[in-house]
Amino acid sequence: MRASRTLNNPLFFLLPALLLIIVFYIIPLVITTWVSFTPLRNWRITLLSKYIGLENYRDLFYFITHDPDGILVLKTTVVFVVFTLIVNVLGGLLLAIATYIIEEKVSLTFRLLWLLPRMTPLAVFGLIWYYFFYGSPQGTLNAFLLHLGLIDKPYFWGTDPRLLPWSAWAIIVFVNGLVGVSYGMIIFYSAFKSIPPELITAAKVDGASTWQIIRHILVPMTRWHLVFVTVWQLLSLVTSYTHLFVLVDWRIVDKWHGTTWALFVFNEAFGDVKNQGLAAAAAVVLVIIGVLLGLVTLRIMRFSQTTPEPKGDL
Amino acid sequence: MRAKILALLLVAALIAAPLAVPLARAQEQPPELTGNWQQDVIALGKWFQAHGVTKIHFSVQAAGDPNSVMRMYGIVEAANRINKVWADNGINVKITVDTYWESDFKKQFDNFVTQYDLGQNGDFFVNSYIYIATLAADGRLLDITEWVQKYWNSVFSDFYAPLMKAAQYKGKYYGIPQDTEARPLYIRKDVAKCMGWDLTGLAEKVKKGEFTWADVFLKAKEAKEKGCADWGLIHRRGSAHPDLIQFIFAYGGKLYDNKTGKLVVDKTAIYKWFATEAAFADAGLLPRNILDWDWATQIHPTIVGESKAKGGTGNTLFDIGGTWYWTEWQTKDYYLDPHTHQKRPLTPEEVKEKFYYTLFPAGEKGDKPVTLSQPFMWMIAANTGKDNPHYNDPAYKKAYEELAFLIVVAASDPVINAVHSIISAHVPVRKQASALLKNKTFINNLVNLKLPFSQQVIDAIAPIVKKTANPINIEFLANVSYMLDYTHLAPSHPYYNKLADIFKDALDKVLKGEMKPADAVNYVVQKVKADPDLKDNTEIIGEIPAHWSLVPQATTTTSPAAGTQGTATTSPAQAQTTTGKKGGGHTGLIIGTIVLIIIIIAAWLAVRGKGQ
Secondary structure (H helix, E strand, C coil), X not given: CHHHHHHHCHHHHHHHHHHHHHHHHHHHHHHHHHHCCXXXXXXXXXXXXXXXXXXXXXXXXXXXXXXXXXXXXXXXXXXXXXXXXXXXXXXXXXXXXXXXXXXXHHHHHHHHHHHHHHHCCHHHHHHHHHHHCCCCCCCHHHHHHHHHCCCCCCCCCCCCCCCCCHHHHXXXXXXXXXXXXXXXXXXXXXXXXXXXXXXXXXHHHCCCCHHHHHHHHHHHHCHXXXXXXXXXXXHHHHHCCHHHHHHXXXXXXXXXXXXXXHHHHHHHHHCCCCCXXXXXXXXXXXXXXXXXXXXXXXXXXXXXXXXXXXXCCC | CHXXXXXXXXXXXXXXXXXXXXXXXXXXXXXXXXXCHHHHHHHHHHHHHHCCCCEEEEEEEEECCHHHCHHHHHHHHHHHHHHHHHHHCCCCCEEEEEEEEECCHHHHHHHHHHHHCCCCCCCEEEEECHHHHHHHHCCCECCCHHHHHHCCCCCHHHECHHHHHXXXXXXXXXXXXXXXXXXXXXXXXXXXXXXXCCCCCHHHHHHCCCCEHHHHHHHHHHHHHCCCCCEEEECCCHHHHHHHCHHHHHCCCCCEECCCCEEEEEHHHHHHHHHHHHHHHHCCCCCCCHHHCCHHHHHHHHHHCCCHHHCCCCCEEEEECCCCHHHHHXXXXXXXXXXXXXXXXXCHHHHHHHXXXXXXXXXXXXXXXXXXXXXXXXXXXXXXXXXXXCCCCHHHHHHHHHHHHHHHHHHCCHHHHHHHHHHHCCECCEHHHHHHCCCHHHHHHHHCCCCCCCHHHHXXXXXXXXXXXXXXXXXXXXXXXXXXXXXXXXXXXXCHHHHHHHHHHHHHHHHCCCCCHHHHHHHHHHHHHHCXXXXXXXXXXXXXXXXXXXXXXXXXXXXXXXXXXCCCCCCHHHHHHHHHHHHHHHHHHHHHXXXXXXXXXXXXXXXXXXXX
């Protein structure tokens, strides 16, 4: 009787997930928020007990408004998130459609190839792009363009001031897009596969073109997945910094044209400056923006309508 | 009743007895240091033995180029010497030392600070003096002022005074100099010969301030025009800012105000520095992306290499480097041999044959030549001894601290210092070590590894000694020692690293043609003012000189890659305009972003309302 009551309690089933969320999300968030009100620097943990109010937030605002590179961090973040999101969602959708339409054997190879950037270790992936965009005639891109006669001398693609800011932004979007696009591809592809094949066959019998099948069957029936991938990718991009770190640290792109808000947080905390208090303040702002963006996107894309209430009694 | 009282007293005595023992121990302080090393070591050893400590464990975290391992083994050797003294005197206590090496000294600093509060840091931290201010301000270094004073006459009066000053923060000692260096201007003799330039007496001319950076520029240009060199000047990347801030001193500027204890942004000198480098880059004498160049695969191969026309890795006439380059070129495979097409180190003879060296020349006539030293220090962590018994007892803690200091005193031994200097091409920090460089017996003993070191240390340094200990290197060290008379130190200030980072970013923009020198100076000022820490700790002095150029009457040629950059001169008014525009744009964008956020929230609320 007692065991049955326990099993009927929803908390029992939620507990493992709740514990994980509390331990790995809520507690770090609370700690980060607290750190943002302390003067923690150089990992001097004893400073954690010193409360300094909103000083770090004031310094952060001061950085954005007064530092010539402060505003650049914001611009880079907006450009990076918006364009990479477009690449990841629309690119993922296009790849999924392509792999859905073509023959399964070829499709499998094609999907595996697109998964390579995601499977490649970060250092190796960074090295590939280091040599690809390298500013000497031996750099892959330069060598290729020189060979075709499209340029007459090599370029430092990510750092040449004549090409900035868009060259650096294009590189960070391109490199991150290559990694992220496969995520959408897999989700969308599996969603297409779950659509009853009779629907496609019926449409074909009725004389629907491929475009019409895509427009009227595939996309509408995978709306939930579209919303999910968009929100997931949006939140990932807002907080993503690892690939950017490699691109900036290896000087493939200009420092400030490759630094997003998330990378700024990382550099403040772990770079030469080691101002963990300020980094925490920037991280808290990032979390707030992320939550707002996530909620707004869910609303705009009408996420609730894509997940109807379950029918019947439990 | 009496029996009850007696019983209570007995119980109280039994409880108090174990507590009383540590209390008694705590009151028994270790012997005070006297300034006599042998006597102090023995007294301390006896104290440890009497208090039941037979094994003492320390660890050292050191950093640097591969030839500088004595920074680590110096501590090991010192501990071994103390062990020997104790053994000779029948004291049954032994020190063991764990060593941790990191080639990147910044990384080692990162390790130290992240490990400190977790108690995982080394007891000894051997790194650049620039970290003393930061670590001392955070309370992570042991204040050794009292003991330095006690050992002043017997040991530290022999050290070069400016170096001992560099070991201080707010008037207190937090380190002992371990090594130092000068940063010469290296000149390729073969390139000079190719262009018909006789270098005889040049070092003297530089010393007198007769050969300035304008002359360096003209000679570099000539070398390139005559096809003798691929580049006119090569220097390290931005992380090596000490090499480059020499320009500030060479142009008569300063970086630190001793009276106020604040950092200084000297606009005049910084402008001249940026304009000088811009002139080199515009004329194609210095790679525009030099701050992106890799240390091992680009910078050094170009400094030591043959010209590209001869199938080499490229060459240069001038290089701003450090004394340690001298032996690094002999131990690392930087040179691409045109005969074998294999990379290999240079021989000492080849290094001598290839390179002439002078002080870093004066900026302009009337200025003085300079060099810059960034001495390494033996630093003792404030929690030293933490891994040993009864550390939390103040008496034991003090004993471990005293022992750590005695280890550093032993590691500062002239022989250890002289050996380190020779094998790593650093300059000795004390006069007795400098004298040893001229002592033939000592040199012979070093070459034959007949050193008063424990076998563990001899085995560790033997391969390096074999490659580097030779008369040519020793002569080089003796020849550059005079440079210390012209030396400057980078500021020992907790926020200096931040300022150096800004210099690096600004210079990169100048070299790549993204900013004119005057814009870059204003960029530095703007960045300093935007950082509350720097703003409160930095004085901004001087003005951007109007119509200044590196080589008067001659404007530098504009290379196609220069973009917006033309000459080395920039109107300050022009720069102000650019910066002003940027400032205006910021406010607009900030307001724009806030408005955007408000619109998004409003839209969300509207959609939410509709949904309900």
